[in-house]
Amino acid sequence: MTDDQCPCGSNRKFAQCCNRYISGDKPAPIAEALMRSRYTAYTLGNVDYILATWAEEARKAINPADIIKRSKENEYINLKIISKIGGTRKHTQGQVEFAASFKSLGKHQTHHEISNFIKQDEKWYYVDGEVNII
Numbered sequence: 001m002t003d004d005q006c007p008c009g010s011n012r013k014f015a016q017c018c019n020r021y022i023s024g025d026k027p028a029p030i031a032e033a034l035m036r037s038r039y040t041a042y043t044l045g046n047v048d049y050i051l052a053t054w055a056e057e058a059r060k061a062i063n064p065a066d067i068i069k070r071s072k073e074n075e076y077i078n079l080k081i082i083s084k085i086g087g088t089r090k091h092t093q094g095q096v097e098f099a100a101s102f103k104s105l106g107k108h109q110t111h112h113e114i115s116n117f118i119k120q121d122e123k124w125y126y127v128d129g130e131v132n133i134i
């Protein structure tokens with residue numbers, strides 16, 4: 001798996017891409033990298049990572065069972081980053097707009113989202129997003 005292309009569509013090997021963040025080697029340096037690694041965690045069913053990268057306030061409202069269900073039901077196909085605002089090393093907030101294609105119970109769908117991220121103690125977290133499932 002670590003030798004394979006990263007599921008996030010970066011055209012890099014998994015080991016040199018999202019795995020560095022998912023494995024806990026180092027935190028994602030920019031909001032986009034966190035977003036990509038969370039997508040990859042969904043493709044892998046890594047619920048622990050998804051929860052750990054959720055901003056604390058928002059995390060309290062999350063039911064892990066829902067994430068497990070989504071991760072199991074959805075077969076992720078690809079990820080496209082559409083736009084970004086802030087979210088670089090010098091920012092503490094960022095926004096990433098993306099479209100994730102997936103198949104759920106045999107049906108092709110696209111998860112379009114404008115996600116908000118914050119950086120606390122040098123780590124990026126997902127706060128919330130404006131989601132459209134098409």
Ligand SMILES: [Zn+2]
Nearest residue numbers: 006008017018
């Ligand atoms: Zn990746």
